[in-house]
Amino acid sequence: MPWTAVFCPALAYARAMPELPEVETTRRKIEPLLRGKVIERLAHDAPHKYPNTHLAHGKRVRALTRRGKYLLLHLAAADAAETQPHDLELIVHLGMTGGFRLEEGPHTRVTFELEGGERLYFNDPRRFGKVAAVSPGEYASMPTLAAMGPEPLSDDFTEAEFVQAAAGCGAVKVWLLSQKPVSGVGNIYADESLWLSKIHPAQTKLTADEASRLYHAVREVMHEAVERGGSSLGNGVGNYRQHDGEGGGYQTRHHAYGKTGQPCERCGTPIEKIVLGQRGTHFCPACQQVRKADS
């Protein structure tokens, strides 16, 4: 690709899609480019796909936050006092292939035209990403965001509540992907967390011990991934290409996801792939067995 990538998970990692760690890394990368800047215009030709973005015109970016896999740009009038709260939020979801770039490309979907002529391009080949302006906290148009569970690395994510909720869950992987028990877990990290905690992805009604193991696995997997994403922040914008190569030190090291047929790193049994909740699901049939139904 001739143009510079600010961040595009799909390019940075051959098989990775943007989950919480990738979104957090994106947030950190674009924060210095956007914070404090006035958005003169958000240019695109898909008003239905990117609704109400015109409301952001002329507003200043106060802060960039993240909730699960959603990026939230806090916007306020350009001349508003610092102490005044933001009055608009621009929601960005990277979908499967969304990412920001410094140069326009064939898959540029939304152009952020900033004061002083600066540009930031939202790139999204498969168009699963979202950009939308809403009133602060009004997420009725985005039910998943509205019902978003606690951040996995925050104190709001408590073991006690997770264990209690898991006791009544359906297929545990589907439950994890719902974003309700915890936010930001996608297909890859769900498989990895379940492998780490030795729980079958189709297991229902987790015991306290299982739920506890899963709780700590989710935190560990997410923490590690955020750290790894963060490890390249010092390289400067546009250096993600170095991650493409085979020998990249930051390459995601999965244990289950995408390892179909390869020996489990714990026991040597070939990893199996099934479909669960319409998602490819990888697990070790020996380490991760469905618990015999009790009661």
Next chain:
DNA sequence: AATCATCCCTGAACGC
């Protein structure tokens, strides 16, 4: 109300 299938998209991988 909760669960499930369908749809949106297009590049990459696959198969003949």
Next chain:
DNA sequence: TGCGTTCAGGGATGAT
């Protein structure tokens, strides 16, 4: 080699 087919999936939506 080349072309047609299949696959990947987050989340909204409609259906059950």
